[in-house]
Amino acid sequence: MQLRKLQTAMLESIFHPSQGEVKPQHYISETAVFSAEQQLDIYRGSIISGISGALDNTYPVCRQLTGGDFFDAMAHEYIVNTPSLHPDLNIYGRTLAEFIDNFEPANELPYLSDIARLEWLLAEVFSAADERLGNLDELAYLSEQDLQKVIFQLPLASRLLQSDFPVEAIWSMHQGADINHDEEINLDQGGVKLIVWRDGLDMKVEILDEHQWSFLVHIQQQHNFSSICESMINDFPGVDMGHELARVIQAGWVSFFRSA
Amino acid sequence: MSTRLQKNGDESFIQGVGLGLRTPHYHFIESTRPDVAWFEVLIDNYMQPGGSPLYHLERIARDYALTFHGVGMSLGSADPLNMDYLGILKQRINEFKPAWVSDHLCWSSVAGCHGHELLPLPYTEEAVALVIEKIRQVQDYLGQRILIENVSSYLTYTDSQMPEWEFLNIIACEADCDILLDINNIYVSSVNHNLDAELYLQSVPVDRVREMHLAGYEDAGTHLLDTHSRPVYDPVWDLYRKALRLFGTVPTLIEWDNDIPEFDILVAEADKARSCMRDLKNAVA
Ligand SMILES: [Fe+2]
Numbered sequence: 001m002q003l004r005k006l007q008t009a010m011l012e013s014i015f016h017p018s019q020g021e022v023k024p025q026h027y028i029s030e031t032a033v034f035s036a037e038q039q040l041d042i043y044r045g046s047i048i049s050g051i052s053g054a055l056d057n058t059y060p061v062c063r064q065l066t067g068g069d070f071f072d073a074m075a076h077e078y079i080v081n082t083p084s085l086h087p088d089l090n091i092y093g094r095t096l097a098e099f100i101d102n103f104e105p106a107n108e109l110p111y112l113s114d115i116a117r118l119e120w121l122l123a124e125v126f127s128a129a130d131e132r133l134g135n136l137d138e139l140a141y142l143s144e145q146d147l148q149k150v151i152f153q154l155p156l157a158s159r160l161l162q163s164d165f166p167v168e169a170i171w172s173m174h175q176g177a178d179i180n181h182d183e184e185i186n187l188d189q190g191g192v193k194l195i196v197w198r199d200g201l202d203m204k205v206e207i208l209d210e211h212q213w214s215f216l217v218h219i220q221q222q223h224n225f226s227s228i229c230e231s232m233i234n235d236f237p238g239v240d241m242g243h244e245l246a247r248v249i250q251a252g253w254v255s256f257f258r259s260a
Numbered sequence: 261m262s263t264r265l266q267k268n269g270d271e272s273f274i275q276g277v278g279l280g281l282r283t284p285h286y287h288f289i290e291s292t293r294p295d296v297a298w299f300e301v302l303i304d305n306y307m308q309p310g311g312s313p314l315y316h317l318e319r320i321a322r323d324y325a326l327t328f329h330g331v332g333m334s335l336g337s338a339d340p341l342n343m344d345y346l347g348i349l350k351q352r353i354n355e356f357k358p359a360w361v362s363d364h365l366c367w368s369s370v371a372g373c374h375g376h377e378l379l380p381l382p383y384t385e386e387a388v389a390l391v392i393e394k395i396r397q398v399q400d401y402l403g404q405r406i407l408i409e410n411v412s413s414y415l416t417y418t419d420s421q422m423p424e425w426e427f428l429n430i431i432a433c434e435a436d437c438d439i440l441l442d443i444n445n446i447y448v449s450s451v452n453h454n455l456d457a458e459l460y461l462q463s464v465p466v467d468r469v470r471e472m473h474l475a476g477y478e479d480a481g482t483h484l485l486d487t488h489s490r491p492v493y494d495p496v497w498d499l500y501r502k503a504l505r506l507f508g509t510v511p512t513l514i515e516w517d518n519d520i521p522e523f524d525i526l527v528a529e530a531d532k533a534r535s536c537m538r539d540l541k542n543a544v545a
Binding site: 001002003004006007010011026029031033034039042046047050051054083084085086087088089091125126127128157198201 | 304305307308309310311312313314315331332333334336337338342345367368369370371372373374375376377379381382384386387390414415416417418419453482483485
């Protein structure tokens with residue numbers, strides 16, 4: 001059998017056992033101990049559990065929330081429907097949140113997909129590029145006119161997330177060694193706006209107020225400072241933009257600026 | 261201890277028994293700087309651009325010689341090489357200057373889909389030609405020889421026309437690459453397929469073996485599984501001693517990837533391997 005045909009049939013059989021025209025007995029020899037299918041089973045087991053292990057690493061809180069058996073079953077469904085397209089297993093699972101949104105058995109946990117979104121962003125930020133110290137010191141030397149034209153940058157190791165659920169509270173309850181599984185999640189706390197970022201090597205999830213969120217979203221959209229001011233003064237009459245700028249810089253949520 | 265600059269890229273620093281570098285041991289290694297001959301880096305875990313993985317690798321690389329070990333080349337795949345992957349690998353080679361780079365004689369992806377498993381190849385002329393071509397391309401691109409490692413296997417293809425050792429032999433000689441001989445994998449495959457492990461060893465070209473691997477398997481009753489989750493077992497030590505007699509005191513690495521123990525357990529395994537090397541030297545003397 002041609003190598004490409006064999007390899008394609010084998011991966012197909014591993015992820016979709018009942019599908020595919022070329023059956024394992026066409027390319028695997030039966031032994032005294034194992035049928036062709038049983039030999040392939042060994043690989044199916046190790047492949048699924050290997051990829052599943054990567055999801056466990058990336059989504060530990062989702063796993064705690066659903067319980068291990070539920071998570072494993074869900075991961076299995078996800079894996080057979082979502083081929084890994086990159087040799088780096090560490091970046092598998094980006095679309096799990098969307099999968100959960102359409103995975104009926106998970107409907108009882110309406111916040112689960114947003115927890116998955118949060119955990120994915122944490123994984124991205126964890127190994128995002130390091131940054132040299134920014135040029136923010138130079139802001140002080142700009143004229144008021146030049147400051148208006150400035151376009152700020154969020155740190156490379158940062159992501160913004162908005163949820164209708166108190167995902168930061170839920171996530172925090174599942175950090176550390178002594179996790180209290182009995183603690184009730186109070187969904188009445190309502191939604192949150194968050195920044196997930198890395199401070200040196202420390203992973204941080206912090207809640208943003210409306211002003212901070214609005215400011216950072218504008219930065220993400222690459223608006224210059226003048227249009228950010230205009231838009232925010234319109235949305236939040238009386239807002240002190242000098243103060244807001246100082247706050248986001250002090251927090252470490254702006255890394256660079258460039259003059260447009 | 262010499263500085264990393266002196267060790268950069270110099271394979272003469274890779275001697276004796278090294279250990280596989282694993283995340284749970286970063287802190288211990290950085291804070292106590294244990295006496296370890298070298299560390300082998302699972303380079304696929306350092307492909308992302310920043311953060312903790314590269315931070316720790318940089319710190320450890322200051323004090324220890326490194327070798328790179330990959331699982332992502334998929335040298336036996338019918339697909340073309342993944343140049344994005346090789347590009348990052350090359351970048352890491354430039355940054356860390358490992359003494360050498362190894363990957364496996366296997367396939368792990370096809371049609372762009374990855375199984376993230378070291379799947380064996382059918383031992384056919386077609387596979388031989390394909391892998392030789394791929395290894396040549398990789399070596400040309402990286403500007404250096406690579407090592408290819410024999411994998412454990414749990415299945416036999418109907419198409420195979422030669423024993424595994426012959427497959428390994430032809431490919432290594434024709435592609436002009438070196439061999440990382442995994443003694444545990446030879447043992448596991450020899451039990452699973454009822455093969456003569458010693459004949460395997462005797463068939464490997466002596467001058468191409470630059471490194472050996474030792475690890476622990478799990479006995480699944482009907483077959484052995486190469487899990488890297490246990491100490492090295494006695495029959496593998498026996499086979500290792502025979503390999504030392506054939507290949508000399510080739511640099512040897514202890515691999516442990518699942519249920520990773522305290523660092524001193526790895527050190528004890530390395531001590532055992534070292535004493536096998538010593539025994540051989542004494543016997544020769
Ligand atoms: Fe190995």
